[in-house]
Every structure is written in structure tokens, then in C-alpha cells.
Amino acid sequence: MLIVYSMPSGIGWSVITYMVKLAQELLEADLLIVSSDKSFSKIDQLKIFFPRLNSKLSQESCLLICPSPTSLLSIMEIMNWRKRFRFIAAWIIDSFWVDRIPKSIKMTRHFDHFFVMRKEDVNEWEQQTKTPTTYLPWGADVLRLGSDNSDRIVDLTRVGRQPPQWEDDKATLSECQKFNLKFQGRPKPYDDALVNQQKIMEIYSQSKFLLAFSNLASPSNYTHPLKEYITARWVDALACGATVAGIPPNCFCTQELLWEGSLLDLNTIDRNEGLKVIIDAVQSWTPEKAQNNYYHALKKLDWRWRFLKIANIFNETPKLLSDELELIREKIEQINFNKQEY
Template sequence: MARVFDHLFVTEQEDMDTWRNMLRAPVEWLPWGSDALRLGSANPRRRHDLIRTGRQPSDWEDDLSSALACRSRQLSFQGRPPFFDDATENERALMGYLSDAKFSLSFSNLVSPSVQTHPTREYLTGRWTDALAAGAVVAGIPPCSKSVRALLWPEALLDLGTVNRSEGLEVIARAVREWTPALARLNYLRSLEHLDWRWRFKKIADALGIRPRPLNTDLIELSQAIDSLQSYDTVSPAAIATT
């Protein structure tokens, strides 16, 4: 079966050696991404301090309880966004909610396991990349992986160091007090530079030796969006304290 492949792309750097040992074909890293260009945001006015999406550790699972815990610390909380059957509508709605939040809650599968997650291998998913493309900081416990270290930037993550909600909210409350719109703009810019799916499609197209016109058009627009954001005379926000 391995002989039928002439090129393989994998989403996690840790998996590359395994596949290279199995195949004669080239194996390259093609990490997870997001539609930062079309659905991303640098929104400077965000109504919610914290949003919850997807699976969470038991302490964070009940949205009503989390909302009350946040309110006691003068934090605004957005629970699970509504789900739509239409995939395009669902993604647009999710990105809209994320672009209205300063921090998005996500935990690695090793500290927040579920039936659909791998029991031993950590990995990056769209919960991180979509939140960052929307300008939010991802709070929680990130995957400890080469992909995260290579792909993300210091301001992208707020490592809570715990799944305990009370302890985590103390860290988040301090970070909210230090949050500025420049942080949302920085995360959006870095997402355009590093996370947009078009960079992934370009890598595949290069491997195939093709130059799709729609992709080239989008890449020009993507580069223009990056240049426009870089034109701001902005000092990068200081890394958020996690202690």
C-alpha cells in the first residue's frame, strides 16, 4: 500500500520520521491552518473576556457554572456557540463569536481526553488556529509538540498550567487586565503570515508543479493584507504573564 503514494503531507512534525521510515516518497510537514484571510479578525472591541468552544476538562464543562465563576471575578464569559448543520454557516458563526472574545479556552487532549482523541499523542487542532485567526489568545494547556513550538508565537498562548477552574481564572483575570487591542491585531497578523490555509495549498501546489490561478490571486490578496497590517507602527505586546 505504501508504494501508491508519491508525496505525503502530515500535520504533526512528530509523525514525519515514522512515515519516512515507511515510505520511499517525500514526506513533508503541512500543519493545521485557518481561513484567516476571509474569516479572521483584528477586532479591537471585544465584548467577552473568555469564550469556551469544544471539549473541556470537567472543571470547565458546565457553562452556567463557569459563567458564574467568571462573573464573580468581573469577567464576561461566552459559553458554547450555537451549532449549525451547514458547515460554511457554522464556521462563519464560530469565527464571529471568536472575534468577539479576548481569550478562547482550549486544553490538550492529554489533560482533557475524550473518546475521539488520541490517548497518548498530543496535537494541534483547529480550535487553536481558528481562535488565533480571529485575534483571540488561546488560554488553557497547549499541546506539548514540535508543531506548536515551530508554528505558534509567544503571544498566541496563555498557559494556565492547570485544569482547575478557580486557579485558571486567576491567571485569566490578570491577563485580561493587561489585554490591549494591539494583541488581537498581532495574533491576526501572525495568523495571516503563518496559519492561513492558502500557504498550505501553495505547498501542495508546489509539490505538484502547478500554479492554480485562483490560489495565486488569493495569495496576492493575502500578502496585501499582511503588508497593510505591518504598516502600523505597532510595538509587539509584551508576553502575557502566566504566574
């Protein structure tokens, strides 16, 4: 398998860069990184209408991982792509931008399969592209970077986009200090995507609660104005045992992936009102809450479960992926055993 990563600029995508490197390792694939910012000439865009050649005899397959539908054109960056692969699939991260699927992708059948992050997007993708589409949601590296740490020194951590009332870390810190709450503001970013992901997971592992709000409760110029969805910080925090405090998105992912105790719904973006709820939750927090989050994250959120779906559709059985999935199963069984003993 060849994994092609249409890599966007910006530190916010480091979590996907980390996932891509993990997928390369566990799917035992080669990796080609191209820029998602590249623009294609009109001639290039016309060339994509040329059909794929019969490549049934080829043993090679391709998985394109791209930030948005527009980056599907990155398939043209691969040498001899029309006749090289027996199977081509794409995993679109921001799959909710269905209106941005290029016309050429809708009119051709260059891709054999699509993976999308929201289940609500599956039907739209299949209708517009006439291509089989599978729901493949957000995940986290629970096995290597997750934690059930019981000694957490931070009560509330802030990462990423927030409503205006929570945007000023200094003001939030000052307010938290009045109630003896230990608050962690924006963490220092690292240029190296792998280091950045490891460091942010370490911060989550020291935190009881992570502050996060749905894109409709906390909109931005880069979020979808109507469709709600979870993002990396939700699953990463839970993988490290932290509970997510804020307003959860109303979407299938929230219902399917998350569990009782994983969310602290503040029901408001008002900081003072929200802090009242958080203060009560911190006072009743126990290490068992972190252990429960970690346990369910192993079962539901690890990227390896997503990679297994990919491998099955590609009809491949990478040994390293199988070995690490067995490690996850063993951890789950051990936790179940410890619960029974307790």
C-alpha cells in the same frame, strides 16, 4: 486536479469540510465527496493490492483528503483510479494514528506523496509506507474570516473538549459573573458546515480569550493517549485575534506556528486557579494583542500557505491561489507600514 474528500460524519469536522471547499476553489480543482464511514469487503480490500497502471501520459492528478489513515482506502471509490492519474497524494488530518495505516497501503505504492499534520509523524509515515511525506499543519482562513477587531464584548469563550473542571458551562458562567467576566459557553452548532465555520469565527472575533487544553491535559476517547497536537480551535481563534488560554500541547506545531502572546498558559486544569490567571490577563488586555495575533496569523496560519505547498508538489500554479496569496502579502505589508507610522 481532482480533490476527493473522504468525509466523516459529525459537526466536529465542519472545519475540514470548509477547508476542502476552499481548497477546491483556490486550487481550481474538481471535488468528489465520499463517505469515510464506508466499509470495504474482503474482496475489495484484496483488489487494492493490484498495481497502478502506467499513467505518465495522463494530465490529471488527485488529492485525497481524509480524516485518518484508515480512510486511505477511499481511493477505491474513484472510478478508474489505477490508470486515470499521473500523480496521487493524500492529506491525512489525524496523521498521528500511524498504527492505523492499512496494511495494503504499506505494501503498495499507490500514493506518490503523503501530507501529515504533525512534523513528528513524517519519519514514521515514510518508514512504514516508503513514500515521500511532507509536514502540512493546521491552518485557518485568515484572509476571509480572520479579524483584528478591537471591540471585543466577550472575555472568555469555551469551544469543544474541556477538562471535567471546565465542562459545566453554567457553573463556569456563575463563577465568571462573580468577577465580572463575560463568558460565552458552547456555541450553537449549524448543520451546514460552511455556515458553522463562519459563525464560530464570528464568535472568536468577539472574544479576548478562547479556552483550550492539550489532549493530554484534557483526554477523550477519540484523542491520542500519548501524542500531543493542536487542533482547529487553536488556529481559528488566533486568526480572529483571540488569545488561547489553557495548557498548550508540547509538540513541534506549538513551537513553530505560535508566537509570543498567542498563548496564556494556565499551568493547571483547576477552574478556580485558572480563572485567577485569566482575570489578570483580561485586566491587562489591549486591542493591540488582537491585532498582533491577526498579523502573525496572516504570516503563519492561513490555509493558502498550505495550499501553495500542495500546488508546488503537484507542479501546478493556480492563478486564484496566487492572487489571494498576494492579497495576504499586501495586508502584511500594510500592517508593517502602519506599525512604522505609529
